[in-house]
Amino acid sequence: MTGEPVKAGVDNCPSWAPFFGYAGAASCIILANWGSAWGTWKAGLGVCNMGVNYSKGVIKNIVPIVMAGVLGIYGLIVSVIISQAVNAPSNNGKTQYSVYNGWSHLAAGLCCGLSCLVAGGTIGVIGDCGVRNFGLKASGGKRFWDGEGSELDSAQDLKNVEEANKLYVGLLIMLIFAEALALYGLIVALILSQSTYYCEV
Numbered sequence: 775m776t777g778e779p780v781k782a783g784v785d786n787c788p789s790w791a792p793f794f795g796y797a798g799a800a801s802c803i804i805l806a807n808w809g810s811a812w813g814t815w816k817a818g819l820g821v822c823n824m825g826v827n828y829s830k831g832v833i834k835n836i837v838p839i840v841m842a843g844v845l846g847i848y849g850l851i852v853s854v855i856i857s858q859a860v861n862a863p864s865n866n867g868k869t870q871y872s873v874y875n876g877w878s879h880l881a882a883g884l885c886c887g888l889s890c891l892v893a894g895g896t897i898g899v900i901g902d903c904g905v906r907n908f909g910l911k912a913s914g915g916k917r918f919w920d921g922e923g924s925e926l927d928s929a930q931d932l933k934n935v936e937e938a939n940k941l942y943v944g945l946l947i948m949l950i951f952a953e954a955l956a957l958y959g960l961i962v963a964l965i966l967s968q969s970t971y972y973c974e975v
Contacts, residue, residue, distance in 0.1 A: 787869045787973035792860050794876030798883030799856040802963070805887030806849020809894025809956070813842025816898025817905070824909030831905075831912055831938075837946065838901025841953050845890040845897075848960045852886040855967050874971040882966035889959020896952040904945035912938035 817838035825832045856879045861870045914934045 786874070786971070787872045789863075789869050791869060791873045791876045792871045794873070795856060795860040795871060795879040798876075798880035799853040799860075800883070801880075802856065802883035802887040803846075803849045803853040805884075806852075806890035806956075807846045809887075809891035810842050810844075810846035810849075811894070812891070813845065813894035813896075813898035813901070814839050816895075817842055817901030820902035820905040824905045826909075828909040828913040831909060834942070835905040835908060838897055838905065838949055841949055842894055842897045842901070844953070845894050845956050848890050848956055849887060852882060852960065852963045852967065855964070856883055859967065859970065861972065868973075870972050870974075872971045872973055874969075878966050878969045882963040885966065886956075886959045886963035890956045893952055893956035893959075896955065897949060900945065900948045900952060904941070904948070908938050908941055908945065911941055 821832060821835055821839065824835060859875065859879065863869050912935050914931065
């Protein structure tokens with residue numbers, strides 16, 4: 775008893791192969807936006823808290839929120855690239871999109887999405903703690919509405935701000951390296967998304 779011969783492309787490009795490609799695109803944008811929202815939430819709480827102690831530093835310390843928002847853009851870029859690479863079936867109903875492409879695009883989506891997720895959490899925690907301590911250091915532990923020394927450019931106030939700026943430099947360095955985690959995932963995802971194999975119909 776002999777089986778039927780396998781036709782070229784039938785096993786490599788089944789009808790369910792595009793599922794993995796679209797799953798990669800969806801997981802990428804969902805996880806990246808999750809990380810972006812997480813980082814914005816945590817860092818935003820820190821900025822609002824810091825504004826109570828040192829309102830002059832709110833605009834200066836909004837950097838963690840901006841860096842967290844960029845993570846969603848990374849996910850958007852990779853998701854668009856993956857979704858455009860998923861081919862529609864041909865006129866005769868056969869799928870040109872291969873299983874190889876599906877796994878490659880799923881790996882790319884998870885690589886970028888999970889990298890942005892962990893980077894967002896890192897940026898949020900660092901931003902929350904960093905900006906709170908920056909405000910405490912710059913204000914010298916006083917509230918901005920306290921009449922004693924709140925608006926006076928005394929020598930102690932200038933020293934407090936100078937010491938807080940040193941903390942701010944360290945905060946920026948930590949945020950840059952946290953953002954680099956997402957950038958690494960973006961680079962690898964772009965490389966993975968270029969590995970393609972399509973069946974000839």
